[in-house]
Amino acid sequence: MTSNNKSTIAELFDFAFDLQQKLESNKIEQKFETFTIAIDKLKLAEDKIEELHLFSDNEELNEVSSNELRYFILYALIGWLYEYRTSNRDQRLDEIHLAINYFIKYLQLCKNYGLIQHIPKEQDDNNDKFCIQTTEDRQTKIQKLKEKKALEKSIATLREMAHDVNRVDDEIKRQLYTEQIKWWIKQSEEDILALKDEIKLLQFSKDPLPQNSNVQTVKSTNKLPIDGPFTLVTTKDRLYKEAIGGAGYPSLPTMTVQEFYDDLSKTQSQQPVSTPKPAPLSDEYLNEIDDSTHRQNVRIMDEYKDDNPRGSGNRYNRS
Secondary structure, three states: OOOOOOOHHHHHHHHHHHHHHHHHHHOOOOOHHHHHHHHHHHHHHHHHHHHHOOOOOOOOOHHHOOOHHHHHHHHHHHHHHHOOOOHHHHHHHHHHHHHHHHHHHHHHHHHHHOOOOOOOOOOOOOHHHOOOOOOHHHHHHOOOHHHHHHHHHHHHHHHHHOOOOOOOOOOHHHHHHHHHHHHHHHHHHHHHHHHHHHHHHHHHHHOOOOOOOOOOOOOOOOOOOOOOOOOOOOOOHHHHHHHHHOOOOOOOOOHHHHHHHHHHHHHHHHHOOOOOOOOOOOOOHHHHHHHHHHHHHEEEEHHHHHHHOOOOOOOOOOO
């Protein structure tokens, strides 16, 4: 891409950075064309930066001027735009590889200036083709999340100070750009792992797990799958045994119906005969025979009723 565009690096970068911020916060519709415009602007700025050799492998971060320091995250922005630009299934792999390339390019730049020690590989080994990245230790993830949240809070505060004309100075701008660089380092490392996992899933959908070469395929033959002896002719006796004495019955009958009833009657005859209890005598019958015990009970009840008229115990609801 040639850099014959008349726009300056600052104009190209500021325009694309503003688009990226709006896309990330969903303030504008995430259209393919919007992502493409931002990518093209940043690539023009990239060409101009490389022509001017703004960044070098032989200098430290404190040697970079504040105005040039803000372009440090340019590669990470391009990687993010490629990562989230919607595309069809055939183009998705190319988009992912471009995003990873720019994220690694950004991390390599940070490594050159001593901000990080290691950068991830662009491609995993063939043995890890179908292995999804395992989750990190819970404590490590919590620590990274806390650091990222602290950076976001610091960036928000510094941006407010940078917009204040009375308070803005070179030191605040430099601190803001440095915090942004640190935040994008963490974001790039996370996105690279996620994109590598997505590549594995896309490759797996196209090329499932390869079959083991040691596994021998079963050859079809015309022979019947018979193990051991089997009965070819079924007789009448065999059918009777299977129907009457098969799995549905524990055994063959042991006695006839007559023998069963004879045994039942013999068992009942040996049991003792219980005498029925006499029914209780009614009051009418006792009055007829003038039973003394019944007469005494009736007299006692009459005396009780004389001493305790009906309702005498109702002390709280007397009429």
